[in-house]
Amino acid sequence: MAAQPVLEVRRVTKHFGAVKALTEVDFLLERGEIHALCGENGAGKSTLMNIIAGVLQPNDGEVLVDGAPVKITSPATAQAFGIGLVHQEIALCPDATVAENMFMAATNRRRSPLMNYGALEREAQVVMNRLAPIDVRRKVAVLTISSQQLVEIAKALTLDCRVLILDEPTAALTEAEAQALFGIIRDLKAAGISIIYISHRMAEIFSLCDRVTVFRDGRHVVTEKIADVTPDDIVRRMVGREISQLYPPKQSPETRSDETILSVRELSDGDRIDTVSFDLRRGEILGLGGLIGSGRTEIAEAICGLRAKSKGEIALRGTPQHIANYRDAVDAGIVYLSEDRKGSGVFVDLSIAQNISVLDLKTLTGRLGLLNARAEADLARDFVRRLGVRMGGIDMPVSSLSGGNQQKVAIAKQLAVRPQVILMDEPTRGIDVGAKSEIHRLLRELAEAGIGIIVISSELPELLGLCDRVLVVREGAIAGELDDTEMSEEAVIRLASGVTPTDRTAIGRTENVA
Amino acid sequence: MAVDTMIVSERQAPAWKRIGAMREAGLIAIILALGIVMSFASPHFLTFGNLRAMLMSFSVEGIVVVGMTILLIVGGIDLAVGSVVCFAMVLAGSLFLTGVDPWTASLVGILASSLIGMIMGFFVTVVGLNHFITSLAGMVIVRGLCLVFTKGTPLSLFTLPASFKAVGQGTFHGVPYVILIFVAVVMLFDFLLRRATAFRKVFYTGSNEKAALYSGIKTKQVKFWVTVLCSTLAGVAGVIYMSRFGAATPTFGVGMELNIIAAAVIGGASLNGGSGTILGAILGIALLSVVTSSLILLDVSVYWQDMIKGCILLAAVSIDHLLHKRKAA
Incomplete structure (x- = not known):
């Protein structure tokens, strides 16, 4: 490793209004290393990457490239410095071809006023072939999500960057595609390119990365060599927070009821959900945990008729229900509160x-x-x-x-x-602490009044503090169930990311099989 | 934090009502101010004849504005209204000339307008095109139909019976029927828009179609019928024009849609859907009408008139946009 780090972040702070997303964060990327970045949802990983890639501007602190302080004012500036970012979300032009999408950024820097489509397609196909056999003349809109993700990665490869940031690149990929990607990442490293690799999957981090940095609540916690740590260490450091006493008291054993309000049996949609079965009991708040994109929302949507199901039974107090659309669900007494409050929840004006x-x-x-x-x-x-x-x-x-x-x-x-079951997707996202605990108390009161409540949350403290029982979803299936005594942030993260508490060679193997 | 302290007097509703009323109050103020200035600038402005002429001139267009406002609320737009007005007029006129009773001919003209609305509604809701493109095509096609029907020449309908002409030209106790019809249409739809469940769904759909769909509202149906309503009201306006002019011109109503949309938007309808009031839209068309009348009385060249009206539209919408932005902040 060279003495001069290729990228350095010093005491960077970023706040959105009153919310502090990053507090005096330091981060250092050596030349030619693969550096993993870990943290819970909301720990500030994406914010930092957006600052490095010029999407956001820090409120305080500085960014250094090759030891010299720089201002990265836009994604174009970041590219000029040789920094490329593969977003977690897919940002492609659906009506353009794969080749055109791949060279969107590169075209922007080219001097020639005319497009040379022949050369463009040839070059694009060469880059693409390393990843997957996708015809670059096809339109992006016809590709599957995982292929689109690959196009997004290929797009970054066409820029000759020195720093490549990959934000959960394997979230939507199959195992084979992921393995192809790892091969390319190792090639890039061999070519001297430095890589920041954001992932929740411990197996990937341990097989691929040289060093790991953990963020928590917008702060830098630790940076270690991968060889010196275990997955357990990382999970513990990602959590490392005490659960505050802000939550209403949970169900007591005396009030616990065996009466089932909602039962879901072998629910599948042939795509994102795989044979999900569970029961919701009277008076309890049931949590659905898991990583973003694990299929939690899709399960809720399938229950409420907002997503077509390929098989599965839904019964309310023992009576089977035929729910073809959302109106049916509402009539049956099942309502869903979308995570996208402004988009599909309320009528703001x-x-x-x-x-x-x-x-x-x-x-x-x-x-x-x-x-x-x-x-x-x-x-x-x-x-x-x-x-x-x-x-x-x-x-x-x-x-x-x-x-x-x-x-x-x-x-x-x-x-x-007057519903019997309410499914709430991220009920307190973007809400200040005071209103949050009011909503938590409200949910508890509703549960005590006999309404079945299912809460989907990406915030572990909320999931653990509020729910009587938690189901952890992983890749569209229930990875495990945790009752009040088994619940801990570590347990949820382990189930969500597929890490077992045993030794780490075993982890790698189970992950590959999955 | 006790629950009681969290409720800040819920009876204090007028704050928003005041803002809501402000737009209409502002428009009334502008119209009055313009009227006062004009009464000094031109001796002809504040005469009974001129006021009546102004009211007459925007009464029929006002009926179309009502339909357009409701369509804008649902998030749509109809560029074909000018053509549909003309189509109803020309179709009813041609039928009358072939010997059909004028009332029946008018009814057929109005129903044909509804049919045009259904066809456009089909393309919007079933095929999935947007309102803008669908009605742009509708505008051109229907205008073409008008020319086909008349072979391009105006129909002279001086043989219309007096009883029919009375609709557009007669008065009831000194008040023109046209104005009475206009007031009736405005009051009916203003009431329905505020009180009827069916029209509430128009607001839900226009405000947030996805949320409306998630609430079990059949948003496509809502959009379809509002499209039909807008065309139908344009058809009603068309036959009233026929009665008033005693003629049917195949080029009548060219550019009318822009005036109509401008009026609705000045009156507070949002092109993004979800908001708009009938009263506001009527004040919008009144303002445009006062401006037009003023420009004529002041002998402003016709060439300048459109430009000035365009600037007023731009100013009105900009002010509204800025006010809204501040409110949201």
Whole structure:
């Protein structure tokens, strides 16, 4: 390793409004190393990578390339410094061909005003062949997600970068594709390129990387040589936080009931979900944990008729249900609160009252198809009071509320139809701490009132603090179940990332089989 | 934190109502200000004849504005309204000339307009095209139909019976029927938009189609019927124009759609869907009408008139956009 690090980050701080995403973070990348970056969701990994790639600007601190302080003001500047980033999300032009997408960034830097398509396709095919046999003349839109991910990686390979950042590159890849990718990453390393590798999968990190850095809550925790640590060490350092006492008390053994409200049997969609079975009992809050993209949301969607299922049975209090679309689910008493609050949860420019009544229009409609305005207002006032929504009035648009109060309105909307089961996807995402614990208390009260509640959360403390039982989802299947006594952040991370607490050679093997 | 302290007097609703009312109040203020200035600038402005002419002129367009506003709320747009107005007029006129009773002919003209709306609605909801492109094609095709029907020459309908002409030209206790019809349409749809469940679904769909779909609302159906409603109201306007002018010109209504959309947008309808009021849209068309009348009275060259109207549209929409941005912040 050369003495001069190719990239260095010194005391970088970044905040979004009041939320601190990074606090005085240091990070150092040596020439020709593969450096793993680990941390829970929200630990600040992606924020730091976006700063290095010029997508975000730090509030404080500096970035050095080859020992010289630089300002990376845009992705184009980052490319000029030889820094390439493969995003976790796919950002391709669906109507352009694979070749055109691959050379989008490179074309941007070329001087010739005309495109030479013949040469472009030949070059693209050469790069692509190293990864997978994908015809570069095909349109991106017709490719599968995993092929699109490969195009995203190939795109970065066409830039002659010295630093390549890969953000969960294998999340959507099959085992064979992942192995091909590892081969390429090792070739790149041999060619002197430095790589930052972000992943949750311990097996990959241990077979591929030279060093590992762990982030937690926006801070740098430790940087170690891979040879000096075990997967257990890393998991422990990723967690290393005490669970605060902010959560409402859980179900006591006396109140625990064996009555099943919702039972799901062998649910599959032939794509993202693989034979999922579980029971939701009366009065409990059941957590669905797992990595982002593991299939948690898809399971919830399949239960509620928002996603077509290829097989599986859903029964409510022992009665089998035929749920073909979301309306059926609502009529049966199952409601779903989307993680994408603004996209598919609330109507931001309509009033609070109008939002709360949307699922309940039928009962509010009187003679001649006219809406009973007084009943609507009463309904809204009732829920606003019960949920403690802070607002100017029920006629105010939802956009006038804070995130936490918007979420309460979204919950009120679901409660207005008197559901038996509520599925909540990331119920407190983007909500401040105070409103968060109000929502947690609300959920507990609802559970005690006999409503079955399933919570999907990427925040481990929330999952552990709130839920009576946690199912961990991995690659579309239930990887394990943890009851209150077995629950710990380590246990969830182990199940979610497929690490068993035994020695690490065994881990590598199980991962390859999976 | 007790639950009681978290509720900040929920009866304090007017804050938002005041903002909502402000747009309409602002428009009324602008119209009044313009009226006062004009009454000094031109002795002809504040005469009964001119005021009545202005009201008449925007009454029929106002009916089309109502349909357009509802369509904008659902997130659509209809560029074909000008052509459809003309089509209803020309079709009813041609039928009348072949000997059909004018009332029946008018009904056929209106139903044909609804049919055009259904065809456009089909392309939007079933085929999956967007409203803009569908209605752009509709605009050109329907205009072509008008020319085909008339072979390009205006139809002279001076033989229309007096009872039919009365709709467009007559008065009831001194108030023109046209204005009465307009007021009735406005009041009906203003009421429905505020109170009817079916029209509430229009707001849900336009505000956030995905959330509406997730709430079990059949958003495609909603979009289809609103498209039909807009065309139908354009057809109604078309036959009223026929009665008023006693003629049917195949080039009538060229460019009308822009005026209509401008009025709705000045009145607060959002091109992104989800918001808009009938009252606002009517004030929008009133403003455009006062401006047009003023420009004529002030002897401003026709060549300048469109430019000035365009600038007013741009100013109105910019101000609205800036106000909204501040509100959101």
